[in-house]
Amino acid sequence: MLNNLTAHEAHSLLASKKISSVELTEAVFAQIEKTENKLKAYVTLTKDEALKRAKAADNNGNFTGLAGIPIAIKDNMCTKGILTTCSSKILANYLPPYDATIVEKLAAAGAAPIGKTNLDEFAMGSSTENSGFHTTHNPWDLNTVPGGSSGGSAAAVASGECILALGSDTGGSIRQPASFCGVVGLKPTYGRVSRYGLVAFASSLDQIGPLAKDVTDSAWLMNVLAGYDPKDSTSVDIPVPDYRMALVNDVKKFRIGLISDLMGKGTDEAVKAAIKDAARKLESLGAIVEEVSLPTFEYAVPTYYLIAPAEASSNLARFDGVKFGHRSSDAPDLLTMYYNTRREGFGAEVKRRIMLGTYALSAGYYDAYYLKALKVRTLIKQDFEKAFKHFDVLISPTAPSPAFKIGEKAADPLSMYLSDIATIPVNLAGLPAISLPCGFSGGLPIGLQIIGEAFAEEKLLQVAYTYEQNTEWHKRRPTL
Numbered sequence: 206m207l208n209n210l211t212a213h214e215a216h217s218l219l220a221s222k223k224i225s226s227v228e229l230t231e232a233v234f235a236q237i238e239k240t241e242n243k244l245k246a247y248v249t250l251t252k253d254e255a256l257k258r259a260k261a262a263d264n265n266g267n268f269t270g271l272a273g274i275p276i277a278i279k280d281n282m283c284t285k286g287i288l289t290t291c292s293s294k295i296l297a298n299y300l301p302p303y304d305a306t307i308v309e310k311l312a313a314a315g316a317a318p319i320g321k322t323n324l325d326e327f328a329m330g331s332s333t334e335n336s337g338f339h340t341t342h343n344p345w346d347l348n349t350v351p352g353g354s355s356g357g358s359a360a361a362v363a364s365g366e367c368i369l370a371l372g373s374d375t376g377g378s379i380r381q382p383a384s385f386c387g388v389v390g391l392k393p394t395y396g397r398v399s400r401y402g403l404v405a406f407a408s409s410l411d412q413i414g415p416l417a418k419d420v421t422d423s424a425w426l427m428n429v430l431a432g433y434d435p436k437d438s439t440s441v442d443i444p445v446p447d448y449r450m451a452l453v454n455d456v457k458k459f460r461i462g463l464i465s466d467l468m469g470k471g472t473d474e475a476v477k478a479a480i481k482d483a484a485r486k487l488e489s490l491g492a493i494v495e496e497v498s499l500p501t502f503e504y505a506v507p508t509y510y511l512i513a514p515a516e517a518s519s520n521l522a523r524f525d526g527v528k529f530g531h532r533s534s535d536a537p538d539l540l541t542m543y544y545n546t547r548r549e550g551f552g553a554e555v556k557r558r559i560m561l562g563t564y565a566l567s568a569g570y571y572d573a574y575y576l577k578a579l580k581v582r583t584l585i586k587q588d589f590e591k592a593f594k595h596f597d598v599l600i601s602p603t604a605p606s607p608a609f610k611i612g613e614k615a616a617d618p619l620s621m622y623l624s625d626i627a628t629i630p631v632n633l634a635g636l637p638a639i640s641l642p643c644g645f646s647g648g649l650p651i652g653l654q655i656i657g658e659a660f661a662e663e664k665l666l667q668v669a670y671t672y673e674q675n676t677e678w679h680k681r682r683p684t685l
């Protein structure tokens with residue numbers, strides 16, 4: 206079935222005129238028709254618009270790169286005139302007046318956006334259970350979560366409800382859902398991809414990146430996404446390589462550090478076994494694998510839960526019922542209007558983060574919490590710098606367990622927060638990392654995380670590609 210193709214496979218068929226973009230797009234929507242009532246991966250579908258783009262790509266006939274490829278967009282990225290809700294009631298009716306830079310780039314590449322995917326409200330969560338609308342289900346087991354916050358995008362890719370998707374990653378939101386759904390997720394270096402038009406959660410951490418069926422597709426999508434954007438002052442003006450050139454099946458002499466701190470208690474035995482197997486596999490392919498300890502990882506989750514909520518409390522101040530989205534009808538005066546709008550519009554987790562962040566930034570607590578967290582962040586960064594003196598890349602589990610059951614952690618925010626222990630340090634240090642399938646436990650996928658130095662996406666892709674070419678995990682698809 207066409208919807209199960211990777212983007213690069215679909216590209217060959219499009220370029221040789223064996224299929225049309227309209228056929229491909231229709232196959233994706235046929236799958237959506239079949240499985241979306243079980244998965245609930247999307248918030249908004251834009252079939253007419255997608256078919257229009259597909260027709261334009263067919264008429265143009267020049268199929269380079271991602272031209273004519275149906276792609277899903279996480280619903281925290283602005284799409285002009287198309288609902289952009291962040292899966293929040295406060296933005297349930299929000300129609301942006303402009304496109305995010307990455308949406309413009311996709312259009313320029315001729316890709317066909319097919320809809321907006323579900324997420325934890327404002328990207329705060331690890332399961333999509335915090336969505337203000339509905340929970341997305343994991344295509345490998347409908348009783349489990351797809352991960353989060355980009356759970357809709359990951360579930361859509363895994364189930365063939367799109368060919369490729371975009372996610373955003375503040376503390377793991379691309380990699381952890383990729384791990385839970387058995388797909389490939391890449392968080393680029395901070396500054397590599399423009400966030401203009403990404404609704405901000407924690408601005409010193411947020412990055413946009415690809416969710417794909419394999420490593421090759423991730424490289425192809427990176428070619429479209431990466432690059433300097435004067436509209437995002439944090440984007441970095443350095444040349445963008447052709448990431449496809451990094452798809453080389455060779456890790457000989459690569460020095461790989463296995464992060465021992467993420468292989469102890471707290472990580473499932475099945476996950477540890479799969480990661481050890483992956484390390485041995487890389488060794489058998491010529492890499493040199495050694496254990497390495499990054500002792501400050503222990504402090505990463507508490508550090509993140511001061512910095513991210515602090516930034517969120519400031520970023521989310523703009524949703525006050527005046528300029529964007531929902532406004533309470535119970536608004537006898539301005540202050541009550543603010544109160545009621547935010548009370549009605551935000552869900553429990555978003556409120557919790559705003560309160561945590563406001564507290565951490567308050568006069569009197571600022572030095573004790575926020576400033577302390579910034580200092581620990583520097584120590585975490587230094588731990589990575591030390592490790593990269595000896596290693597080309599670092600590896601670890603992406604998550605301490607496979608996908609958990611819907612409802613299992615919903616009432617216990619702390620245990621939910623801890624499921625990001627392996628991904629959060631990477632955001633705090635601004636580094637790139639990829640997650641790719643490396644095994645299964647009880648029918649659920651396990652993800653291998655590969656971490657690199659800033660702007661070393663090519664190294665990640667090369668190691669990931671080599672692993673993928675020499676294993677079969679990425680070929681498994683869920684049956685729905």
Ligand code: GLN
Nearest residue numbers: 328329330375376377378
């Ligand atoms: N799960 C983490 C959180 O809840 C990370 C989310 C993200 O990366 N957007 O904040």
